[in-house]
Amino acid sequence: GAVVSQHPSWVICKSGTSVKIECRSLDFQATTMFWYRQFPKQSLMLMATSNEGSKATYEQGVEKDKFLINHASLTLSTLTVTSAHPEDSSFYICSARGGLPGSWLEQYFGPGTRLTVT
Amino acid sequence: RKEVEQDPGPFNVPEGATVAFNCTYSNSASQSFFWYRQDCRKEPKLLMSVYSSGNEDGRFTAQLNRASQYISLLIRDSKLSDSATYLCVVNPGGAGKSTFGDGTTLTVKP
Numbered sequence: 114g115a116v117v118s119q120h121p122s123w124v125i126c127k128s129g130t131s132v133k134i135e136c137r138s139l140d141f142q143a144t145t146m147f148w149y150r151q152f153p154k155q156s157l158m159l160m161a162t163s164n165e166g167s168k169a170t171y172e173q174g175v176e177k178d179k180f181l182i183n184h185a186s187l188t189l190s191t192l193t194v195t196s197a198h199p200e201d202s203s204f205y206i207c208s209a210r211g212g213l214p215g216s217w218l219e220q221y222f223g224p225g226t227r228l229t230v231t
Numbered sequence: 232r233k234e235v236e237q238d239p240g241p242f243n244v245p246e247g248a249t250v251a252f253n254c255t256y257s258n259s260a261s262q263s264f265f266w267y268r269q270d271c272r273k274e275p276k277l278l279m280s281v282y283s284s285g286n287e288d289g290r291f292t293a294q295l296n297r298a299s300q301y302i303s304l305l306i307r308d309s310k311l312s313d314s315a316t317y318l319c320v321v322n323p324g325g326a327g328k329s330t331f332g333d334g335t336t337l338t339v340k341p
Contacts, residue, residue, distance in 0.1 A: 147328070156333040157275070157318075206274050218263045218322050220329060222274040 116140050117209050119223030126197055126230055133193045134226045136207030142187035144211030147220065148180070151204045163190055197230040204228075232257055235321050237332035245340055248309045252335045254319030255301045262324030264295055264302045268315040269334065275318055278304075309339045 116139040126132050136146060148160045148169075161182050163169035169182035181193040190209075194201055204227050208220040237254045244250050256264075264281035279286065281293040281302050292305040302321075306313055319332035 157331050159328065159331075162328055204272070208275075218324075218329070219265065219277055219280065220320075221277065225274045227272075 115219075115221040117143075117207065117221045117223040119207055119226055121226060122224060123227040124229070126228070128198055128230055129196055131193055131195045132197055132228060133191055134205055134207070134228075136190045136192070136209070136223050138188045138209040138221070141209075142211065143190075143209035144187070145209070146184055146190040147208045147210070148182060148190075148192050149206045149208065151206060151225075153204075157206070160192075194228065197228070199230045202228055202230045233333075234258060234330045235319055235332040237317075237319050237335045239333060239335060241336040241338055243338045243340060244309055246309055246311060248339075249305065249307045250309060250337060251303055251305045252317055252319075252337075253301050253303050254321075254332055254335075255299075256319075256321045256330075257300070258321070258323060259297075259300060260323060261300075261321045263322040263329075264293075265320040265322075265329075266291075266293055266302075266304050267318040267320060267331075269318060270315050275331075278317070306337075309337075311339050311341065313337060314339045 118137045120135045149157045160175045161169040161171045163184040165187050171177045184190040206225040208222040210220045266278040267275040268278045269275040281295050285294045290307045294303045316334040316336045318334045322329040
């Protein structure tokens, strides 16, 4: 149990385009989903927290108009990187939490999406 | 001071060695604690939750010391496959968000 999928696993796009990343909890209902970014050899950086049906809460310094998060259901959240630039190139990882008896605080991570903006 | 602090390492140990990592946290009201491992270019994976009484899973033992506000992870009989970055995670409970440490890198050598 506790499987989280992410799609696509990698994407290359041109500067100025938008990219949508999907995160799904496959076998449980996620009350909360998190989006992280990780640059090479650096630690995870939390970008935003989203609860189903609510607006996402963004961390300080993360532009909400650039990184659009939609949490439409208890099993799906999407992150759209709008007008991507080369500095947005990174490893984007989602995680989901909730719904598992006795372990609702444990976070389960998707496999990540490697974004390269050229 | 960071909310969650870990010794970044790297820890380089031979196969079969015992290695221990510590992690300190600043919020005394923290309720839940976890260890994750992250392999290079992969997502973090839950290794184990840390309970007040301590818990063991095979070669891995996790301990919590609330008085000193630290958690530890002990790995016995290290294997090459244990090479990874180990992340300490602290949660305040309720609907609070978890705070991740920056990780401790372990390399097990033949």
